[in-house]
Amino acid sequence: MRNRVSEGNPATHYFRTDSAAVHFDTELIANLNIDEVKYFPFTGIFPAISTQTLSAAKALINRIQ
16 A cells, blocks of 8 residues: 655555565575476566565576576
8 A cells, every 4th residue: 555645755555564475585586496487477566565575586587587
């Protein structure tokens, strides 16, 4: 949810603070078996949840390439 502002960036609130996504990190990504991955559709809010999930998303994209 975002606050409404007349200028600048609004504050964003993430209500699923203990969801599975918030526990993803680069170590988890490094240990994933992706040997047989052919396609990887990547969409959604996952990279924007936290700096940790952004790093995990970047690590996953780098591994898939």
